[in-house]
Amino acid sequence: MKCHCYWLLGFCLLPLATVWSQHVPAPTYGPNLVPNPGFEKMRTEVPFYDMSGAETFRKSIDSWVSPTKTTPDLHLLINDEESEKPRTGQAMAAILTHNPESTRSDTWREYLQVKLDKPLEEGEEYYLEFYVRQHKKSVLSSNNIGASVSQVPINNSDYYPLTGQEPVLNVEEVLSGPDAGWVKVSGTFFAWGYERFLIIGNFFNNRDTRFKHRRLEGEDLFQNAYYLIDDVTLQHLIPPNLAEMELSVGQVIRLDRIYFDFDKWDLLPRSFTQLDQLVDLMNKYPSLRIAIHGHTDSRGSDPYNIRLSDRRAQSVHDYLQANGIAEERLASQGFGESRPIDTNATDEGRQMNRRVEFVVVELEADVEIQNVATDGY
Numbered sequence: 001m002k003c004h005c006y007w008l009l010g011f012c013l014l015p016l017a018t019v020w021s022q023h024v025p026a027p028t029y030g031p032n033l034v035p036n037p038g039f040e041k042m043r044t045e046v047p048f049y050d051m052s053g054a055e056t057f058r059k060s061i062d063s064w065v066s067p068t069k070t071t072p073d074l075h076l077l078i079n080d081e082e083s084e085k086p087r088t089g090q091a092m093a094a095i096l097t098h099n100p101e102s103t104r105s106d107t108w109r110e111y112l113q114v115k116l117d118k119p120l121e122e123g124e125e126y127y128l129e130f131y132v133r134q135h136k137k138s139v140l141s142s143n144n145i146g147a148s149v150s151q152v153p154i155n156n157s158d159y160y161p162l163t164g165q166e167p168v169l170n171v172e173e174v175l176s177g178p179d180a181g182w183v184k185v186s187g188t189f190f191a192w193g194y195e196r197f198l199i200i201g202n203f204f205n206n207r208d209t210r211f212k213h214r215r216l217e218g219e220d221l222f223q224n225a226y227y228l229i230d231d232v233t234l235q236h237l238i239p240p241n242l243a244e245m246e247l248s249v250g251q252v253i254r255l256d257r258i259y260f261d262f263d264k265w266d267l268l269p270r271s272f273t274q275l276d277q278l279v280d281l282m283n284k285y286p287s288l289r290i291a292i293h294g295h296t297d298s299r300g301s302d303p304y305n306i307r308l309s310d311r312r313a314q315s316v317h318d319y320l321q322a323n324g325i326a327e328e329r330l331a332s333q334g335f336g337e338s339r340p341i342d343t344n345a346t347d348e349g350r351q352m353n354r355r356v357e358f359v360v361v362e363l364e365a366d367v368e369i370q371n372v373a374t375d376g377y
Contacts, residue, residue, distance in 0.1 A: 122193025310334025
């Protein structure tokens, strides 16, 4: 997700578990905000003659709709060898994601849209997952199977693709072959605020979509990329409370809810929640002394990055001091791009490298700190 108005020091769940020590409480998850996540609930009885088709989706499925004039399908379990099987339950949805030979050019896209149980909260992190499997009769395989969120419902009366929607989650590799089974698509993102609708599909045009042909024999083959979707989950990812942490000298802890405007070092108000937790933590451990470190990615000159990272670390230092933490318990320093923890060749890696963290320098009886790498404390 692009940052248009502020600089976010955030990262996804897996790095969270590896960068923080084993003493950090695990994140918790809120309830699934997606109604009818497995496409099992129906508003009307499904006609026997349409156990896998667009009419069933349009007339019978509860909560889910098509945001365009295109016609996604709903497949119900049929106990024969030729039929596809849902990942769980008795139902699954299906959409077209690509057809480069379509007479409608790059308009051949289908989407699934659902209204979430409640709007997303500004600046909060969410975990999203759904399962995908290519239909066994699909001749084409494609990439760009993703998801987007919107504050308002999309209700287009045409067939055109939703290329104006920016996905918060997207599969960049080609998903080829049903033999691989159901593939989990998952990741985390930060909400801009008040998003209430989730949309699944291909949000890219033909030029930016890759595909492969599969050699298939048989009748009634689908001359397009056709994928089954099941078990959709969207949950609030609730970070651990710093005030509940167990600490040890030398521990490095990333502050992953710290926000700045681009190219600025003034803390944005949404940063205060986690910083107040850090204040509580330091009040809980009166002997705790920390060194606050700022880091950047590789973009920009070395002097610029050193200055920016140093000022951001100093901003955290000043906030703690202004909230009652004695200055002798605090130190701050910026290291620019000199200490990456991931590659600078990708957006995800650069996001990992842009960070503010603190090092536990002294705690309780651990007064011998000369062997702790505090970098100028």
